[in-house]
Amino acid sequence: MLKWFKKKKEQALEKKPSRLSRLKDKLLKTRQNFSERINHLFLGKKEIDEHILEELEEILIMADLGVEATQKLIQNLTQKTSQKEINSIDQLKQDLKQEILNFLQIEAPPLDIEKAKPFVIMLVGVNGVGKTTAIAKLAKYYKDQGKRSLLIAADTFRAAAIEQLEIWAERVGAEIYKQQPGADPAAVVFDGLQVAKKQEIDIVFVDTAGRLHTKINLMEELKKIKKVIEKSIPLAPHEIWLVLDATTGQNVISQVKMFHEALGVTGLILTKLDGTAKGGIVVSTCYTFKIPLRFIGIGEHLPDLHPFDAQEFVEALL
Template sequence: MLKNLFRRQKQKDSQPDTSTLDRQPSEEVSPSPSETSDFASTAEPSNKKKSWFQRLTTGLSKTRKNLVTQIQGLLRIGRQIDEELLEEIEEVLIQADVGVKATMTLMDNVRNVVEERMIDESADLEAVIKEQIELILGQDGQSVSVVRDSPHVILVLGVNGAGKTTTIGKLCHRFRSEGKSVLVAAADTFRAAAAEQLQIWCERSDTDLIRSDEGTDPASVVFDALHATQSRQVDVLIIDTAGRLHTKKPLMDELSKIGRVISREIPKAPHEVLLVVDGTAGQNAIIQANVFNEAVPVTGVAVTKLDGTAKGGVVIAIRQEIGVPIKLIGIGEQLDDLRDFVAQDFVSALFENDESSI
């Protein structure tokens, strides 16, 4: 049964959803005037009453139902721990977008722990699975923070529609709240609405934007932004880039050129290469991550839209298969709904009972 599942999964992974990879620019919609006026939505009053952990728990409810609840249903009291049970758990993990590689690593570790600790009650397996997921996600404690001498350069990658613009806007707000000066470079010059969307977000955080005409060489925009950053003694430069995976070769060349320009003008930069992936993309997020990682080595991943998907298991898959730390997660539209990723908090929220988050 498991072998057949792997074959189905392999076929699925080898045929990516082109609608996700080639998402049209219009799918990343700029905020409406009402949204930009006060950063608020109708859900904000209730969010203010909840802690970040409670909001994270609520945001992961669909993933919890798709992953944790299914596993808990298998671990009914009195069931014997045997290979059949472990294979059923593997099937749940794979179908919840944890991915084959991460699932095999996780369950191999679970089997070893069960044997070493001589666990025979299936009810005790949940704690072991939770523990091993946390180990895979790592306890790096890494975050997107300015720890180097100014200027600190952050290069942001991701497909159109993944949430790059929103993530950049929230990072601007974060750094500005910390008292740092920020400059944004609109280096996606092939998408008509890209600079306009960035302009709206920059205005919300009182951040300057370097932009040029549509069709301008993106590397030239980056060059101008680097010089402006140095002359103005700006603390943080955030560079937006294009995300046209359907034009893979030109995109790879473009990103490589941008990387060379950055490192030539500011040695050891970029200091952070942040890949933004859409949590609703599932296994396509792995494909996207591999493509971008080939062009410019990624140092961290931001996973967005986790509150609207049952495919949050992809967070585990990305960490295991790409080997890059998850640094940020997004669970909403508010400015403070993008937070540092903490493995222990994520796993605890994933396994938390919905009732306890209310």
């Protein structure tokens, strides 16, 4: 009987897909829009000519890599081709892969949540990007690493937002600090941080109300929340993460620009990559702003928010 259970366990482990193969599955729509079109372009070709590079440029733009990033990438490949550094289609494919990887590998200090207690992460974003769900998934991710989290419900405009965060907190085993709907968000954050310090919480996630990045008064409120955090805990917020919806494609560029100018965004979370053919926006965003992509969302389940790995992403994409 013991041998039977052991065999069953081994079979289950063998059937469990690797993280890379699962990422490939989740990026299917983007890969069809990107990798498969590139393979079709290169099929049967032996020499690199101007026509191939022009078509490659069109494919990259259609996959939402953005005009600026695409032009730079094609410029680099053209230069290498003219200097005979690239002599074959296989070499072109490898260099394309490396160029994309270079755009994604942002020079930034590693995320060190051990440097402060509590470590405060403020999350911002427009309506509907999946910010509250992302917070729950982050709390679950860090709980699995033995960290206690406190979720501060600073989206006080909607009673449903507080209720949603409360349900998620209970589900993932995190603490929550909330007040009545309509309370001043900055005051809620201040009080929540005092609780976090008293309870010796490891990580605090501040859930702010979704807002259009073009609404100046709402952006000013975020600045106020940031100032309250700064006064409450030295060097906090330690991170300000902007949550983006990958399905909106190039629209995320203007969102990053406005939020970054207002708050100094330190990291990005890109959700819903499994539901779009526009996954190339990852490349465009990293290239344009040089802000590290910290996590990507590839599904609705709690484990479907992963730390971003540039090498793994490129492997799955190409």
